[in-house]
Amino acid sequence: MTTRMPAWLAIAGAVLVGVLTAAQARVNGQLGARLDDGLTAAIVSFATGLVILLVLSAALPAGRRGVRALAHGVRARTIPWWMLAGGLAGALTVATQGLTVAFIGVSLFTVGLVAGQTVNGLVLDRIGYSPAGVVAVTMGRVAGAGLALAAVGIALVGDTLGSVPWWMLLLPFLTGVGIAWQQATNGRLRQRVGTPLTATLVNFVGGSIALGIAAGIHIAIEGAPASFPTDAWLYLGGPIGVTYIFLSAALVQYTGVLLLGLGAVVGQLLTSVLIDAVWPAAEAPGLGQSAAMVAVALASVFVATARRRRRPSS
Numbered sequence: 001m002t003t004r005m006p007a008w009l010a011i012a013g014a015v016l017v018g019v020l021t022a023a024q025a026r027v028n029g030q031l032g033a034r035l036d037d038g039l040t041a042a043i044v045s046f047a048t049g050l051v052i053l054l055v056l057s058a059a060l061p062a063g064r065r066g067v068r069a070l071a072h073g074v075r076a077r078t079i080p081w082w083m084l085a086g087g088l089a090g091a092l093t094v095a096t097q098g099l100t101v102a103f104i105g106v107s108l109f110t111v112g113l114v115a116g117q118t119v120n121g122l123v124l125d126r127i128g129y130s131p132a133g134v135v136a137v138t139m140g141r142v143a144g145a146g147l148a149l150a151a152v153g154i155a156l157v158g159d160t161l162g163s164v165p166w167w168m169l170l171l172p173f174l175t176g177v178g179i180a181w182q183q184a185t186n187g188r189l190r191q192r193v194g195t196p197l198t199a200t201l202v203n204f205v206g207g208s209i210a211l212g213i214a215a216g217i218h219i220a221i222e223g224a225p226a227s228f229p230t231d232a233w234l235y236l237g238g239p240i241g242v243t244y245i246f247l248s249a250a251l252v253q254y255t256g257v258l259l260l261g262l263g264a265v266v267g268q269l270l271t272s273v274l275i276d277a278v279w280p281a282a283e284a285p286g287l288g289q290s291a292a293m294v295a296v297a298l299a300s301v302f303v304a305t306a307r308r309r310r311r312p313s314s
């Protein structure tokens with residue numbers, strides 16, 4: 001039987017997921033800029049996270065039980081192949097961070113994620129893809145999603161479209177679509193294996209393989225980076241990713257895909273505005289524009305989560 005979690009706690013966890021996502025974006029983006037190689041930065045991030053997860057999975061009883069349940073499920077074909085593919089979305093996320101964030105800033109990267117997560121979150125909840133089952137597409141949820149997309153529109157006011165290459169705007173959107181699917185898929189895998197730790201491990205194994213192949217091809221063509229920076233904080237992307245993917249897999253059964261995404265949006269935007277204010281990127285939106293995005297995104301979560309009052313029956 002699933003233990004219920006207070007709604008406020010689940011939403012707070014979703015906001016924390018967004019805070020960590022924005023922080024990871026800046027770390028990986030800066031590592032990509034210092035290496036002048038976003039793909040190598042991505043594989044470094046995933047590899048460090050994978051090492052942490054392998055150690056935890058071997059050391060913790062829950063990790064060992066989860067790995068046994070995973071192996072049994074794969075052999076018995078009760079865990080289909082597509083439940084093992086969430087790492088592809090994670091690989092796309094860190095690769096996009098490494099390729100774009102140092103140029104467009106965390107805020108603009110985040111609003112692209114907002115659009116992708118919102119659209120796909122509505123679709124996945126409507127078809128019942130997440131562990132929460134079919135989540136009704138109420139007027140409040142649709143209005144909340146619309147406000148989240150309005151926050152994206154605010155980000156594009158001005159000369160952003162003319163100054164940023166189109167693919168730097170498209171990749172964050174596709175990443176958001178993938179993250180919504182990844183959160184739901186990880187939640188379902190977590191139900192099968194009994195622990196978010198193993199679901200997170202599966203993501204990092206798959207993502208490391210995909211990124212390793214891509215980075216190997218890239219290095220064979222372009223060559224490896226001449227040297228790696230010595231600043232320790234540039235290598236925190238992996239541990240941060242482990243934390244927020246774990247939280248997402250644990251929370252989605254209580255929130256559904258859309259609400260988890262909207263809570264994460266608030267955390268992402270608040271943190272991205274702070275990061276870009278302290279450490280602006282070349283094409284990051286201005287502070288006033290970013291503050292407006294946050295206000296609209298906050299309104300989207302309030303509208304999507306507000307309960308309608310029932311009229312008393314006569």
